[in-house]
Amino acid sequence: MRSLPSFCRGQVVRGFGRGSKQLGIPTENFPEQVVDSLPADVSTGIYYGWASVGSGAVHKMVVSIGWNPYYKNVKKSMETHIIHTFKEDFYGEILNVAIVGYLKPEKNFDSLEALISAIQCDIEEAKIRLDLPEHWKLKDDKFFQISKGKIMNGH
Ligand SMILES: Cc1cc2nc3c(=O)[nH]c(=O)nc-3n(C[C@H](O)[C@H](O)[C@H](O)COP(=O)(O)O)c2cc1C
Ligand SMILES: Nc1ncnc2c1ncn2[C@@H]1O[C@H](COP(=O)(O)OP(=O)(O)O)[C@@H](O)[C@H]1O
Numbered sequence: 679m680r681s682l683p684s685f686c687r688g689q690v691v692r693g694f695g696r697g698s699k700q701l702g703i704p705t706e707n708f709p710e711q712v713v714d715s716l717p718a719d720v721s722t723g724i725y726y727g728w729a730s731v732g733s734g735a736v737h738k739m740v741v742s743i744g745w746n747p748y749y750k751n752v753k754k755s756m757e758t759h760i761i762h763t764f765k766e767d768f769y770g771e772i773l774n775v776a777i778v779g780y781l782k783p784e785k786n787f788d789s790l791e792a793l794i795s796a797i798q799c800d801i802e803e804a805k806i807r808l809d810l811p812e813h814w815k816l817k818d819d820k821f822f823q824i825s826k827g828k829i830m831n832g833h
């Protein structure tokens with residue numbers, strides 16, 4: 679995928695409330711305009727990368743882009759699960775995302791348990807891949823520095 683790494687920012691909006699309640703895996707949903715402005719060659723599927731909320735710390739993440747075949751969503755969504763435990767929700771805040779690599783296509787599943795265990799495998803795989811030096815270095819990309827207000831002489 680030529681557009682990777684791909685960087686985007688947007689406000690965290692409400693989804694269907696299924697992530698935390700049904701799956702135990704909360705996902706920050708982006709507004710439609712952010713999803714629609716993804717590069718054309720960033721196809722639907724499951725990706726991994728780095729993310730921060732506002733000017734906060736940069737964490738590993740997994741992101742799902744598509745129609746959630748298990749739930750048969752009508753609207754395409756982009757949902758980021760940050761691999762970190764937060765004390766609060768952050769609806770309305772700005773989420774900064776660096777999509778670094780592609781994992782696999784979205785799938786349908788026979789049960790909720792099967793969907794949950796697939797997502798947990800994706801999370802474990804993402805953690806391993808992000809430790810590779812070429813991915814690890816993107817954690818310190820200037821994209822995240824800008825979100826911390828540290829723009830230095832335009833570099
Ligand atoms: C890493 C990851 C992988 C996912 N894989 C699938 C998938 O293969 N099929 C699917 O239907 N949904 C998949 N999802 C999306 C979940 O179904 C979705 O996050 C959930 O429905 C929560 O939606 P909500 O934010 O609207 O509450 C995945 C989500 C994540 C974070
Ligand atoms: N580790 C995390 N990753 C993503 N979102 C988190 C995390 N911890 C807390 N949240 C909060 O949970 C919300 C998502 O929960 P979710 O059940 O998917 O609801 P929604 O359907 O409204 O997106 C996020 O918008 C965010 O405010």
Ligand SMILES: [Mg+2]
Pocket residue numbers: 693694695697704705706707757
């Ligand atoms: Mg969500």
